[in-house]
Amino acid sequence: MRIAGDWLEATATREVMAALAADGGKARFVGGCVRNALLGAEVDDIDIATPLTPDAVMARAEAAGIKSVPTGIDHGTVTLVSHGRPFEVTTLRRDVETHGRHATVAYTDDWAEDAARRDFTMNALYAEADGTLVDPLGGLEDALAGRVRFVGDPHARIGEDFLRILRFFRFHAWYGKGALDAEGLGACAAHVEGLGRISAERIGKETMKLMAARDPRTAVEGMAETGVLAQILPDAREVEAMARVVTVEIALDYNPGPMRRLVALTAGRTGRLKDSLRLSNRQAGHLDDIRTLVPRIDPHMGEAEARAEIYRAGRVVWRDAVVAGWALSGADAGDGRWQALAGLTAWEPPAFPLNGRDLADLGAAQGPALGKLLKRLEADWIAGGFAEDRAGLLAHARRLIEAEGGLRASGPRAAGS
Template sequence: MTQNSGLLERLPDRTGLDRIWSVLPDARLVGGSVRDLLAGVAVHDLDLATPEPPDDVQRRLEEAGIRVIPTGLAHGTVTALLDNAPYEITTLRRDEETDGRHAIVAWTQDWTEDAARRDFTINAMSLDRHDRLHDYFGGREDLQNHRVRFVGDASRRIAEDALRALRFFRFDARYGHCVPDREACQAVSEQLGLIGTLSAERVASELLRILSGPRLNETIGAMASVGLLQVLLPEPDQHALNRLLACEAPVSSLLRLFALCHRNSPELAGRLKLSNADGAKIDAWASAQPVLHPELSDDDLRRLRVLQDLDLLVERSWLLQARLVGAPDIAWGRFRERVQAMPQPAFPLTGKDAIAHGVQPGPGLGQWLKTGRDWWMAHGCLPDRSACLAYLARQK
């Protein structure tokens, strides 16, 4: 179905888009940009498709003085840069062969054929330079009805790329309403065996996007009901996640992942191949040290600031509040205010001070500093340089 839309008027600036259309007049906006223009939400990326083969696209753009980056020529994609803004332009494609992870594609000039290989009807629409909306599978109606459904046969779409099983729940959380599409859920349940063919990195990326999205309680529950959650994460603790959400903690996909998987936290980073930094955070969250409590004294808070990074302290406080209270809590809120307002203490002595006071380089120097630092921390991290030196002088 083709219809005039008035959608281009919603773009705050279409200068770059018009320049591309002056070179590639048959190109169209596709996918998320069209969906979000219809939904009335912010559009972040303007992706286009075009019937011309990628080499021809690159040549035309360069001849027009537009910088081009061949970001994915094997898949028919180049990126045009205009005023530092990227525009991905992909040649129309059809799938020749798929294995659940990768697809072998061929170029086509058939817009319907290209739309048919996309995942969901709301992502299969296109918009041409005349502001005409091309909707081959009822995406506009589905968007209006808050319904996310696969293009064509849901089971086949998942067989083409198993990651679509996760993507379905991410898009349903944002654009759906209440009850996920029955055919889609059935297809996900039937194709759970394909999840194991996906790389851990792809799974982690999609899962973290789900965990940072809206309607998370409903989404995680729906994923569990079809068996997907249990395949992704052994022994997920939905109750612990719900308690964290009930505390109204700031959105953090990694913190939510930890709450959901705290029973298996030692294996979590390796299972999903998370970064070393994320793995270190998970290890810190799993530790009971240093001890946190909302009624700690100012001296204790200063010691905490020395022993652990401020962000980790705040994140651990949310996890403890979720476990111990499971609801908004004035005491834990006040704890965070106090610890965040506390200036970062710094031990006032260095190795130069030790040498200046006759301590020889070597193990003795380290012990001298440790003795002073232990005394400084025992006194609430308040003694200044002179007081610390005076204490150490008395230990000789």
């Protein structure tokens, strides 16, 4: 059996594989690129395994005029860059000692040893340069069946790196079908406390990848049942609400929304998520914007009120808050009132026609009062349904300035002012 794909036939790929095959060298594609090609999913990263040592890999790359970067040299990984595309090339390895967070490894020329140290059978798939599949552990059958199964003894695999607990659920969310593998699920439950030894950065990265899957409902339910969810996110108790977010997303054909899912999962108790998941400032800000807006959304609110919220929060935050609020309300995906609110996401808020310079030109005194006046004018404009045009707003501003005595005695732009 052979895999196929544009990436496999690309000039960059062919050049890298040819360079590694020089002088009797051997190299195979491995892991995600093989699995995804097999399943018809997008291939982003191309990983290559080889018995060649990192020094030999770099020597062959130099001879072929291919750039090499020792990105993970301590782990046997060299990144080759051909025609602007990176290829991670890693020497075959076997575990010498494992520590629950990382492993001490040694190089090997035994493909079976390399396969045996991988996490799941669907990730222990290899392919020759021409796409011919090499399946030492039955990963083909598991991948096609949507069965995420640990390589060998699940307890041993998890003991090597406790992050594999989260990877088990993440891979099921992305590639699994039906129920979670029972043996793997039991092993995750038995070792859940081991996640306490894993850094927040690693946990956050895996969790956010899981939350970005099209349908992570079964995976998250499994995490809750095994105690994994409580271990990594103590405030994540509303599994049914998060499941309703996914149901609404599918019904509306929305892309997955990790942040709105987290808001629903925690019922808005998002305060600890930035630290526990090591969210970026941008991610944390978006999460907080959704959390703040959700309580202000009412399925009975009028269109004018809704548009005012969209103007203030932005369409992206509005969309995410509507879906999160919808899910937390318990309403089903066919609720017409919530559908109408979601539909307002298509409305493009207008830009406020005035700025501080406009008010200064009318004679408003510089300083904090000018900013307050501008905010008042904007609030009046919003309350009026955004109907007032620039000319009308300027007239309104002039009246307010005159009424408050803010107009200069000699008028705007008076000499000597």
